[in-house]
Amino acid sequence: MKKTMYEKIWDSHLVHEPENGTPILYIDRHLMHEVTSPQAFEGLKIQQRPVRNKHSILATMDHCVPTVDRHLPIKDPIAAKQIKTMADNCDEHDLLIYDMNNVNNGVIHIVVPEHGFIHPGMTAVCGDSHTATHGAFGALAFGIGTSEVEHVMATQTLQQKKSKTMLVSVEGKLSKFSTAKDIALAVIGKIGTAGGTGHVIEFAGSAIRELSMEGRMTLCNMAIEGGARAGLIAPDKTTFDYIEGKEFAPKGDHWAAALAYWKSLPTDDGAVFDTIVELAAEDIAPQVTWGTSPEQVSPVTANIPSPADFDDVIKSSACKGALSYMGITAGAPITDIKVDLVFVGSCTNGRIEDFRAIAEMTKGKKVSAAVQAIAVPGSYLVKEQAEEEGLDKILMDAGWEWREPGCSMCLAMNGDQLSEGQRSASTSNRNFEGRQGKGGRTHLVSPAMAAAAAIEGHFVDIRNWA
Numbered sequence: 296m297k298k299t300m301y302e303k304i305w306d307s308h309l310v311h312e313p314e315n316g317t318p319i320l321y322i323d324r325h326l327m328h329e330v331t332s333p334q335a336f337e338g339l340k341i342q343q344r345p346v347r348n349k350h351s352i353l354a355t356m357d358h359c360v361p362t363v364d365r366h367l368p369i370k371d372p373i374a375a376k377q378i379k380t381m382a383d384n385c386d387e388h389d390l391l392i393y394d395m396n397n398v399n400n401g402v403i404h405i406v407v408p409e410h411g412f413i414h415p416g417m418t419a420v421c422g423d424s425h426t427a428t429h430g431a432f433g434a435l436a437f438g439i440g441t442s443e444v445e446h447v448m449a450t451q452t453l454q455q456k457k458s459k460t461m462l463v464s465v466e467g468k469l470s471k472f473s474t475a476k477d478i479a480l481a482v483i484g485k486i487g488t489a490g491g492t493g494h495v496i497e498f499a500g501s502a503i504r505e506l507s508m509e510g511r512m513t514l515c516n517m518a519i520e521g522g523a524r525a526g527l528i529a530p531d532k533t534t535f536d537y538i539e540g541k542e543f544a545p546k547g548d549h550w551a552a553a554l555a556y557w558k559s560l561p562t563d564d565g566a567v568f569d570t571i572v573e574l575a576a577e578d579i580a581p582q583v584t585w586g587t588s589p590e591q592v593s594p595v596t597a598n599i600p601s602p603a604d605f606d607d608v609i610k611s612s613a614c615k616g617a618l619s620y621m622g623i624t625a626g627a628p629i630t631d632i633k634v635d636l637v638f639v640g641s642c643t644n645g646r647i648e649d650f651r652a653i654a655e656m657t658k659g660k661k662v663s664a665a666v667q668a669i670a671v672p673g674s675y676l677v678k679e680q681a682e683e684e685g686l687d688k689i690l691m692d693a694g695w696e697w698r699e700p701g702c703s704m705c706l707a708m709n710g711d712q713l714s715e716g717q718r719s720a721s722t723s724n725r726n727f728e729g730r731q732g733k734g735g736r737t738h739l740v741s742p743a744m745a746a747a748a749a750i751e752g753h754f755v756d757i758r759n760w761a
């Protein structure tokens with residue numbers, strides 16, 4: 296039978312499929328951060344169960360860590376407790392953790408691939424919805440709840456319903472100024488935030504094959520915002536080159552064996568998907584979200600939509616609510632929207648390529664006096680690489696703040712946040728009401744679009760911007 300990549304990974308990890316029950320999958324990798332693991336460790340303790348395979352686990356501290364004055368004690372008592380609990384739990388169970396002062400520290404979905412911890416064909420979970428990121432390697436990676444975190448720690452398995460398969464095919468060549476982020480937003484704009492419900496999305500087509508690993512991670516990261524369980528991209532030379540030589544990459548004879556297996560993973564010709572969505576790369580302009588859901592997105596050239604533009608009553612009323620919360624007017628050009636703050640970072644766009652893109656846009660220019668621009672590398676390795684390339688200097692000379700790594704203003708759990716009514720251009724993945732601080736207004740964009748907005752003080756079409 297012809298199989299999709301999802302079906303191949305599923306079949307090779309199926310431990311048990313009861314006749315009238317939920318299948319059980321073997322889990323290869325378990326990623327952890329400080330927010331969703333404490334109760335799971337507590338559960339293990341109460342039941343006096345050990346961690347079944349500590350080598351499957353890599354932990355970090357990311358959501359609550361400060362991005363300034365990292366050497367000082369954490370002021371927020373809740374954040375401080377979460378950080379300490381994570382350290383204690385990892386210590387007790389002898390788990391690998393990149394704590395907040397470790398040279399490898401950073402956002403979980405950034406640090407895990409940096410060390411080659413995820414390989415094609417693996418199953419990977421984390422108590423975090425953006426685990427989908429690792430599908431960029433051709434691994435089946437998805438978020439789980441805290442009780443499941445406990446279950447995986449204890450058993451290395453997980454009950455999972457089989458998903459349907461969706462092929463999102465993007466053929467053609469992206470314009471110079473459109474990026475993986477724009478593909479992600481354009482796909483969500485097309486299918487909606489519920490479009491992928493019950494599916495695992497495989498992204499394919501010539502525009503996807505052209506993406507770097509960083510771009511592929513950005514795209515799979517946002518599969519979850521399209522409602523999907525996970526995103527997947529077929530592993531190829533780009534993938535293998537990225538993994539080769541990294542700390543947890545297979546070595547010696549194991550490398551050849553792994554490569555042979557990885558090359559068997561891509562979807563067979565003629566395999567059948569439940570749903571197929573097609574986009575032409577040439578049609579994907581730089582995107583800007585105007586509302587409070589990632590599906591409320593338009594090309595930068597558009598005008599802000601009006602509730603009357605939507606036939607669907609729910610979408611029409613969502614538009615009305617979003618315009619009011621966002622404080623913007625239907626019919627006005629998107630390029631008229633002025634921003635107060637620009638945030639570049641997160642597990643969506645906190646990788647080296649993203650900082651290269653903003654430095655490129657910023658070189659020789661200044662951040663608008665009306666804008667606070669914050670660059671938060673996704674990890675210390677990204678930070679170090681950017682500094683080696685002198686990107687930090689270009690940015691700081693132009694007026695950017697250059698911070699320590701962490702989730703930061705992506706979800707504002709660490710004190711970095713918008714104030715009431717403040718408006719951001721943000722490279723993160725969620726623009727829900729209050730996501731970046733109570734009353735804060737978030738527009739999701741690519742790093743290049745964010746950098747141009749920082750300079751001009753409003754959105755611009757970077758395709759014809761000097």
Ligand SMILES: CC(C)[C@H](C(=O)O)[C@@H](O)C(=O)O
Pocket residue numbers: 330331358422423424425438706
């Ligand atoms: C804190 C965590 C559970 C959450 C997630 O699952 O994604 C966070 O990372 C987010 O981005 O909202």
Ligand code: SF4
Pocket residue numbers: 357358402403404423425641642643701702705706723724
């Ligand atoms: S960077 Fe944002 S999306 Fe990613 S894990 Fe942190 S909070 Fe979640």
